[in-house]
Amino acid sequence: MFKIDSSIKKETIIHEGREFIFLCHTNQICEGNGYQFEFDGDSDKQIALFRIKGNLYCLYNVCPHRHTHLIYKGIINEGEIICPAHGWTYSLETGRNVNPQQGIKSLKKYETIEQNGKIFIEKPLFDIPKWRTGNYSNIIENE
Ligand code: FES
Numbered sequence: 492m493f494k495i496d497s498s499i500k501k502e503t504i505i506h507e508g509r510e511f512i513f514l515c516h517t518n519q520i521c522e523g524n525g526y527q528f529e530f531d532g533d534s535d536k537q538i539a540l541f542r543i544k545g546n547l548y549c550l551y552n553v554c555p556h557r558h559t560h561l562i563y564k565g566i567i568n569e570g571e572i573i574c575p576a577h578g579w580t581y582s583l584e585t586g587r588n589v590n591p592q593q594g595i596k597s598l599k600k601y602e603t604i605e606q607n608g609k610i611f612i613e614k615p616l617f618d619i620p621k622w623r624t625g626n627y628s629n630i631i632e633n634e
Pocket residue numbers: 554555556557558559574575576577578579
């Protein structure tokens with residue numbers, strides 16, 4: 492697991508008016524694997540980063556089904572990621588739940604930028620989870 496401390500100033504870039512923060516180096520992310528990043532020691536502030544066929548995909552790491560922190564360990568299959576806990580399936584590209592029979596909750600997607608051997612992520616904003624307060628926007632419902 493990569494641990495990120497938001498209180499430590501990081502390299503940032505501005506792209507289309509949005510702030511992206513340094514996440515890791517390109518050579519730390521291997522093809523076909525998923526990686527877990529945790530922010531500020533909070534298990535509900537996690538993202539999963541994947542490199543598939545050279546492309547990066549970044550999603551919220553907490554599955555809306557039973558709130559496991561396992562999306563990064565999911566089974567990758569033709570543009571989809573299958574939660575290893577009970578099989579809910581999401582689009583890697585959008586985070587959208589692709590099987591309505593599993594429910595309507597999807598994963599938040601985060602934009603990434605890779606340049607000069609570094610990977611940056613759109614500065615993630617994590618709300619306090621619904622299971623803590625009843626209001627949580629990192630898990631979104633399909634339209
Ligand atoms: S926790 Fe992901 S499918 Fe159940």
